[in-house]
Amino acid sequence: MIQGITKDMHVYADYSYIPMVLLAPKLMGFEGDRTSAMVCRSLAFAELGTSLLTDANWGAIKCIPYKTHAIIDLASGVMALGAAAMKPMCENKAARNTLIMMGITGLVVGALSIIGAKRS
DSSP, X not given: OOOOOOHHHHHHHHHHHHHHHHHHHHHHTOTTOHHHHHHHHHHHHHHHXXXXXXXXXXXXXXXXXXXXXXXXXXXXXXXXXXXXXXXXXXXXXXXXXXXXXXXXXXXXXXXXXXXXXXXX
Protein backbone atom coordinates (compact mmCIF):
# COMPACT_ATOMS: atom_id res chain seq x y z
CA MET A 1 0.00 0.00 0.00
CA ILE A 2 1.28 3.48 -0.89
CA GLN A 3 1.80 5.53 2.26
CA GLY A 4 2.24 8.96 0.70
CA ILE A 5 4.44 11.75 1.97
CA THR A 6 4.21 13.74 5.17
CA LYS A 7 4.07 17.51 5.61
CA ASP A 8 7.71 17.45 6.63
CA MET A 9 8.66 15.70 3.39
CA HIS A 10 6.43 17.91 1.25
CA VAL A 11 8.40 21.05 2.10
CA TYR A 12 11.40 19.67 0.19
CA ALA A 13 9.26 19.17 -2.89
CA ASP A 14 7.85 22.70 -2.69
CA TYR A 15 11.02 24.60 -2.04
CA SER A 16 12.99 22.76 -4.72
CA TYR A 17 10.15 22.96 -7.28
CA ILE A 18 9.77 26.75 -6.97
CA PRO A 19 13.29 27.83 -8.03
CA MET A 20 13.56 25.10 -10.68
CA VAL A 21 10.30 26.14 -12.34
CA LEU A 22 11.23 29.81 -12.05
CA LEU A 23 14.60 29.16 -13.71
CA ALA A 24 13.33 26.56 -16.21
CA PRO A 25 12.96 28.96 -19.18
CA LYS A 26 16.61 30.02 -18.87
CA LEU A 27 17.93 26.54 -18.02
CA MET A 28 15.99 24.83 -20.81
CA GLY A 29 16.57 27.56 -23.41
CA PHE A 30 13.10 28.96 -24.00
CA GLU A 31 13.30 32.28 -22.17
CA GLY A 32 12.73 34.03 -25.52
CA ASP A 33 9.26 32.43 -25.65
CA ARG A 34 7.52 35.01 -23.48
CA THR A 35 4.26 33.09 -23.11
CA SER A 36 5.93 29.84 -22.01
CA ALA A 37 8.25 31.71 -19.67
CA MET A 38 5.27 33.56 -18.15
CA VAL A 39 3.44 30.27 -17.54
CA CYS A 40 6.48 28.92 -15.67
CA ARG A 41 6.85 32.10 -13.61
CA SER A 42 3.14 32.11 -12.80
CA LEU A 43 3.19 28.49 -11.63
CA ALA A 44 6.33 29.10 -9.55
CA PHE A 45 4.90 32.18 -7.82
CA ALA A 46 1.55 30.46 -7.25
CA GLU A 47 3.38 27.59 -5.56
CA LEU A 48 5.38 30.04 -3.46
CA GLY A 49 2.17 31.77 -2.38
CA THR A 50 0.37 28.60 -1.39
CA SER A 51 3.48 27.31 0.39
CA LEU A 52 3.82 30.46 2.46
CA LEU A 53 0.11 30.35 3.35
CA THR A 54 -0.06 26.65 4.28
CA ASP A 55 -0.69 25.60 7.89
CA ALA A 56 2.46 23.47 7.97
CA ASN A 57 5.72 24.17 9.80
CA TRP A 58 7.16 25.99 6.80
CA GLY A 59 4.14 28.27 6.24
CA ALA A 60 4.64 31.92 7.17
CA ILE A 61 0.91 32.73 7.47
CA LYS A 62 -0.94 29.54 8.28
CA CYS A 63 -4.35 29.97 6.65
CA ILE A 64 -4.56 27.20 4.01
CA PRO A 65 -5.07 23.66 5.34
CA TYR A 66 -2.31 21.29 4.23
CA LYS A 67 -4.76 18.98 2.48
CA THR A 68 -6.06 21.95 0.46
CA HIS A 69 -2.47 22.82 -0.41
CA ALA A 70 -1.96 19.26 -1.69
CA ILE A 71 -5.13 19.52 -3.80
CA ILE A 72 -3.84 22.82 -5.24
CA ASP A 73 -0.56 21.05 -6.13
CA LEU A 74 -2.57 18.37 -7.92
CA ALA A 75 -4.54 21.03 -9.81
CA SER A 76 -1.31 22.84 -10.69
CA GLY A 77 -0.04 19.62 -12.25
CA VAL A 78 -3.19 19.37 -14.36
CA MET A 79 -2.80 23.02 -15.42
CA ALA A 80 0.85 22.50 -16.42
CA LEU A 81 -0.12 19.47 -18.52
CA GLY A 82 -2.92 21.47 -20.13
CA ALA A 83 -0.57 24.36 -20.85
CA ALA A 84 1.85 21.96 -22.56
CA ALA A 85 -0.87 21.18 -25.11
CA MET A 86 -1.63 24.84 -25.92
CA LYS A 87 0.02 27.15 -28.44
CA PRO A 88 2.78 28.33 -28.37
CA MET A 89 4.00 25.84 -25.73
CA CYS A 90 3.14 22.77 -27.78
CA GLU A 91 5.20 24.16 -30.68
CA ASN A 92 8.29 24.74 -28.53
CA LYS A 93 9.75 21.34 -27.68
CA ALA A 94 11.76 22.56 -24.67
CA ALA A 95 8.79 24.45 -23.20
CA ARG A 96 6.37 21.59 -23.88
CA ASN A 97 8.63 18.97 -22.30
CA THR A 98 9.35 21.19 -19.30
CA LEU A 99 5.63 21.75 -18.71
CA ILE A 100 4.95 18.03 -19.04
CA MET A 101 7.57 17.29 -16.38
CA MET A 102 6.16 20.06 -14.16
CA GLY A 103 2.71 18.56 -14.60
CA ILE A 104 3.84 15.05 -13.74
CA THR A 105 5.67 16.40 -10.69
CA GLY A 106 2.56 18.27 -9.52
CA LEU A 107 0.38 15.20 -9.96
CA VAL A 108 2.77 12.87 -8.14
CA VAL A 109 3.56 15.23 -5.25
CA GLY A 110 -0.09 16.28 -4.92
CA ALA A 111 -1.39 12.71 -4.93
CA LEU A 112 1.24 11.43 -2.51
CA SER A 113 0.59 14.39 -0.20
CA ILE A 114 -3.17 13.76 -0.21
CA ILE A 115 -2.53 10.10 0.64
CA GLY A 116 -0.08 11.13 3.36
CA ALA A 117 -2.56 13.66 4.79
CA LYS A 118 -5.22 10.94 5.10
CA ARG A 119 -2.84 8.87 7.22
CA SER A 120 -2.19 11.70 9.67
